[in-house]
Amino acid sequence: MKHNISDSNIDYSKNKAASAVSIAKDSKSNPTKIVLNLKKRDKSELTSVKNSAYTYLTL
């Protein structure tokens, strides 16, 4: 008996859909993690943005 093996029987559109669902599930269970990038503000920069109408609080 001869078997005709061909990939024409495979429905790729279904596979694509299955992959998309799998990726969506993964991204839902593993959302992008927030990584902070804390930048120091130079004193000169802080002084330059300060509004002269305000006085620093005495601590």
Next chain:
Amino acid sequence: MFDGAYPYSGLGISSNITKQHLLKTYKFFFNTEEGVRYIINVEHYNNNIFILKFHPRKLKSNKYKYNIVTNTGHFSKIVRTNINVLIDFYKKYPNSHFGFIGAMTYCQIKKCYTESQSITSRFKLYKYAVENLINPDDFEHHFDEENNTYLLINLKCNNIDYIKDVSKIMFEDYMNY
């Protein structure tokens, strides 16, 4: 702006803690002229790092309590009240560091966030308050605009880099929780 503040009172200390790094939460309240009560939560983390948060009491069970805008017209007075709390904690814990997050605005009617994730209007306002009221000779200012995070590191501290590193981990754990 930021001239007036509300008198506030203590509500107690919560030590029923489930969050990592968090030691306890100090709770305060104040009332606006219209009788709207606000709750201030000061979260005390390791290394004397304090995170200030506030919300209207009526939203205490709302998942978006830090995101909803109440439009009471007293925002600068409310922010200044929080800064007064910060100052009182600084006096009590002279080696303390402070942080805050400017949460994204959420609309209860549209049921969605109404601003982008970075540089939120709350973040801009809190940043404006601290850069005008907190002396850079007392605190080193650090921020991450993309994630609306601000950190004030006490300059009395001998190891500023360490505090910055542990605060970063703490903030990230909180935000990724």
